[in-house]
Amino acid sequence: MPKSNIKTSKATKKVYMDYASSALSVSANPGAIHSLGVAEKNKLEKSRGIVAGILNAHSSEIVFTSGATESNNLAILGLVKAVKMPHIVTTNIEHASVLEVCKHLENTKQAEVTYVPVDANGVVDPQKIKKALKANTILVSVMYANNEIGTIQPIKEIAKEIRHFDKINNKKIFFHTDATQAVNYLPISIPQLGVDLMSFNSVKIYGPKGIGALYVKKNTPLTPIMFGGNQEFGLRPGTENVSLAVELSKALQTTENKKEKEIKRLTQLRDYFIKKLKSKNVDFVLNGDLEKRLPNNINITIPNIPSDLLVIELSTRGIMASTKSACKAGDGKASHVIKAIRSEIKPARNAFSIADAGEETDGSIRFSLGRQTTKSDIDYTVKSLSEILTKLKKWYTPTPINFFDLK
Amino acid sequence: MPKSNIKTSKATKKVYMDYASSALSVSANPGAIHSLGVAEKNKLEKSRGIVAGILNAHSSEIVFTSGATESNNLAILGLVKAVKMPHIVTTNIEHASVLEVCKHLENTKQAEVTYVPVDANGVVDPQKIKKALKANTILVSVMYANNEIGTIQPIKEIAKEIRHFDKINNKKIFFHTDATQAVNYLPISIPQLGVDLMSFNSVKIYGPKGIGALYVKKNTPLTPIMFGGNQEFGLRPGTENVSLAVELSKALQTTENKKEKEIKRLTQLRDYFIKKLKSKNVDFVLNGDLEKRLPNNINITIPNIPSDLLVIELSTRGIMASTKSACKAGDGKASHVIKAIRSEIKPARNAFSIADAGEETDGSIRFSLGRQTTKSDIDYTVKSLSEILTKLKKWYTPTPINFFDLK
Numbered sequence: 001m002p003k004s005n006i007k008t009s010k011a012t013k014k015v016y017m018d019y020a021s022s023a024l025s026v027s028a029n030p031g032a033i034h035s036l037g038v039a040e041k042n043k044l045e046k047s048r049g050i051v052a053g054i055l056n057a058h059s060s061e062i063v064f065t066s067g068a069t070e071s072n073n074l075a076i077l078g079l080v081k082a083v084k085m086p087h088i089v090t091t092n093i094e095h096a097s098v099l100e101v102c103k104h105l106e107n108t109k110q111a112e113v114t115y116v117p118v119d120a121n122g123v124v125d126p127q128k129i130k131k132a133l134k135a136n137t138i139l140v141s142v143m144y145a146n147n148e149i150g151t152i153q154p155i156k157e158i159a160k161e162i163r164h165f166d167k168i169n170n171k172k173i174f175f176h177t178d179a180t181q182a183v184n185y186l187p188i189s190i191p192q193l194g195v196d197l198m199s200f201n202s203v204k205i206y207g208p209k210g211i212g213a214l215y216v217k218k219n220t221p222l223t224p225i226m227f228g229g230n231q232e233f234g235l236r237p238g239t240e241n242v243s244l245a246v247e248l249s250k251a252l253q254t255t256e257n258k259k260e261k262e263i264k265r266l267t268q269l270r271d272y273f274i275k276k277l278k279s280k281n282v283d284f285v286l287n288g289d290l291e292k293r294l295p296n297n298i299n300i301t302i303p304n305i306p307s308d309l310l311v312i313e314l315s316t317r318g319i320m321a322s323t324k325s326a327c328k329a330g331d332g333k334a335s336h337v338i339k340a341i342r343s344e345i346k347p348a349r350n351a352f353s354i355a356d357a358g359e360e361t362d363g364s365i366r367f368s369l370g371r372q373t374t375k376s377d378i379d380y381t382v383k384s385l386s387e388i389l390t391k392l393k394k395w396y397t398p399t400p401i402n403f404f405d406l407k
Numbered sequence: 408m409p410k411s412n413i414k415t416s417k418a419t420k421k422v423y424m425d426y427a428s429s430a431l432s433v434s435a436n437p438g439a440i441h442s443l444g445v446a447e448k449n450k451l452e453k454s455r456g457i458v459a460g461i462l463n464a465h466s467s468e469i470v471f472t473s474g475a476t477e478s479n480n481l482a483i484l485g486l487v488k489a490v491k492m493p494h495i496v497t498t499n500i501e502h503a504s505v506l507e508v509c510k511h512l513e514n515t516k517q518a519e520v521t522y523v524p525v526d527a528n529g530v531v532d533p534q535k536i537k538k539a540l541k542a543n544t545i546l547v548s549v550m551y552a553n554n555e556i557g558t559i560q561p562i563k564e565i566a567k568e569i570r571h572f573d574k575i576n577n578k579k580i581f582f583h584t585d586a587t588q589a590v591n592y593l594p595i596s597i598p599q600l601g602v603d604l605m606s607f608n609s610v611k612i613y614g615p616k617g618i619g620a621l622y623v624k625k626n627t628p629l630t631p632i633m634f635g636g637n638q639e640f641g642l643r644p645g646t647e648n649v650s651l652a653v654e655l656s657k658a659l660q661t662t663e664n665k666k667e668k669e670i671k672r673l674t675q676l677r678d679y680f681i682k683k684l685k686s687k688n689v690d691f692v693l694n695g696d697l698e699k700r701l702p703n704n705i706n707i708t709i710p711n712i713p714s715d716l717l718v719i720e721l722s723t724r725g726i727m728a729s730t731k732s733a734c735k736a737g738d739g740k741a742s743h744v745i746k747a748i749r750s751e752i753k754p755a756r757n758a759f760s761i762a763d764a765g766e767e768t769d770g771s772i773r774f775s776l777g778r779q780t781t782k783s784d785i786d787y788t789v790k791s792l793s794e795i796l797t798k799l800k801k802w803y804t805p806t807p808i809n810f811f812d813l814k
Contacts, residue, residue, distance in 0.1 A: 013724070013725045013787060014725045014727075015725055015726045015727065015784045015787055015788055016727045016777070016779065016780075017726060017727055017728045017774040017775060017776060017780070017784070017788060018727045018728060018729050018773075018775055019611075019703060019775040019776060019777030019778075019780075020554055020557075020588060020611070020703070020704065020729075020773065020775030021729055021775070022610050022611070022616075023591075023610060023611050023612060023613040023614075023777055023778075024610070024613060025727065025779075027610070027615075027616055028727065029729075032727070032729050033715060033718055033719065033722075033729070033730065034718055034719075034721070034722040034726075034727040034728065034729065035722045035723075035727070036727050037727070037729075066473035066474075066477070066617070066645065067473075067645045067646065068645075069633060069635040069636070069644045069645035069646075070473070070633060070645060072635070073633040073634060073635070073644075077633075095635070096634075096635045096636050096644070097633075097634065097635030097636070097644060097645070100634035100635050100644070101633075101634040101635070103634075104634045147427055150427075181427060184430075203429050203430060203431070203434070203646065204426075204427070204429070204430050205430060206430040206431060207430075208434075208650075209429075209434055209646060209648040209649070209650065209651070210473065210617040210618065210648040210651055211617065225632065225633070226476060226477060226480040226484075226504075226508075226632070227480060227503075227504065227507035227508045227510075227511045228476040228479070228480070228502070228503045228504030228507050228508070229476070229503050229504070237476045237480075237503070237504060237507070238473065238474045238475075238476035238477060238504070239474065239476075239610065239616060241616040241617040242616070243615075243616065244616070244617055296426060296427070297427065308440060311440055311441055312440065312441075314441070315440075315441040315442045316442075317420070318420045318421045318422055319422045319424060319441075320421075320422065320423045320424055320425045320432065320435065320439070320441040320442070320443050320444070321424045321425060321441065322425050322427075322428055322436075322439050322440070322441065322444075323440065366425075366427065367424040368424060368425055368426040368427030368428065369424060369426060370423070370426030370430055371426075371430075372423065372432075373423075373424070373426075377422045377424070380420060380422055381422055381424060
């Protein structure tokens, strides 16, 4: 059947005259009403639908942001703006993008904040969260899994306590969780978790940098923290980054598909790592609970050896580990997470060291495993660490502290 | 010469154990202190240096953001936070990411704002800016070139007026310009422009989406608008997106290299477009000054024909144009820029129409040209537009408005 000439001419000739909207026609502005813009908008909404589906949420509850830091800022700053002098409950081991927001709100007298301390194993007690709730509490923000020591927080149980408090007091406290470190290995179905707001990003789930998301439950009175266009349901202005949204949705899908298998594989590798360290007679303290822990996290303190030095020594042997959060690396301060668990008086349950875990101020070193990690990587890492320690111990002889010399 | 075995083993074995920082070792966290992190940090700082070099600025004055909307928000919100009830001077044709920030500050009683009107050609008079300055003025924000009608604002002249006012009154008013649309075609040397803050992004200069920058002159008392890590000199928390920063710096370099040639080529194409439209007896009004105008912008109003319909008709013929800012497309409201120039009483200088330009409320259509635009594209566009108008005019017969019927 011969095609219509007009139709063919219409279909083949493409003239892009919207450079001021987006210089590249291949990534046209999804806000444009021409066909390339509409196509981009469709891709964006398809990605949003995929993300929503995985979370068992509605598409209109997924807001794309530039990353988890922005998601956390939007969740907290965007919620407290609605109320005068609200009260926030959080923990003392949150990521900087939660803690610094809270500190800013305190410093500027915009909110009152209670930092509930975690126990010596780095886990918060839901009863302590419950006790912190007050008449003017508007928000509870507790991370799903800690980025440094990998401890998993009892989100469901905290949600139950909040809902119970809500019921008795006929009010509504919003519950936010930073799930950035959890998405790879923990269940993320919103109805199961019972949260109102959940932050995560792409780069921790093998997707590209520059994009994150915030789940915002319907009827959550969130206000934007930046102003401009009406994108993302009026909550996040600026041209949507469609290609990154597509990649985020794919990364999340892959993560879900691999989750079960990876949990099993990495738990074995993690436990092998710890066992191997013990067998080498490495003097160390495992930071954080061993059971309530991400399968890919090993965080240890090695008494008397500066952890920055260990990371650099490992790096020269091709092993990439970290001391604390990269967001706070290089500021010369001890990790607030390690300080939080050390400040609890009772010795950590997982102290495999003869040293009293309560006294260690030597920082910590985090090995976080992932899809490419093999048993042989761990053998090489433990062997290298053992060699480095043998070398360094000549220089860093433990000096017993004479407490009588201290004021 | 035989290589050292140890050295080889060190160099070849690579073990990535920092998945919690960034799941992909190829884009390690630039905040990490291991060698991959340091390498990423170096790439980031090299990109920052390239951008700074092009602006004749210092590296420490370049802050990477997620885009121009964030840059504009940071520039304005970040500056006014430092002062109580400051006064801001801006124009009535700024991008939504400036105007909406100003409106938010007014609505929340955080700042007082003067919106200086542009003239009928869409250009602001520096004397009017000068007259708007007051004792509590802290910021002047005037876009370098308008996104809809492409008019170029007299930034240097405004800077001179501000500095003169500063000198007389022994104060310091900060001057911000949104240069998003200007970077491709106008000089962007900071010392020449005399601004303290300048926003731009990557997607308008043929770079990827998801990244922008804010030039922040040394000693500008900017505070962050989001909180978390200490990245970007403490002004923008969140893991830096190194690959996008690299691409932004490359895109900016390419833009600079092509600038002179593209200005010449596109000015010719733009003027050819307008001449061609006239030769087809298309009844139109050119919106915005013809001389003080970006070389790639043609923005017209066609009396009595809804511009949304024109964009869609053009789109079915493969031509991608736009009505107004994509950030505000689809909200059903008339463009604030077109309204601003129409509200000036005198007829627009470039009205090639017999209709009184002051009466047009039919919206506008923007054709923005770029690197791939050819003369044949313009021929096809004008021909198509002429055909569409012939078709549509049967349906949209001009109805004379009876002013006596209106209240």
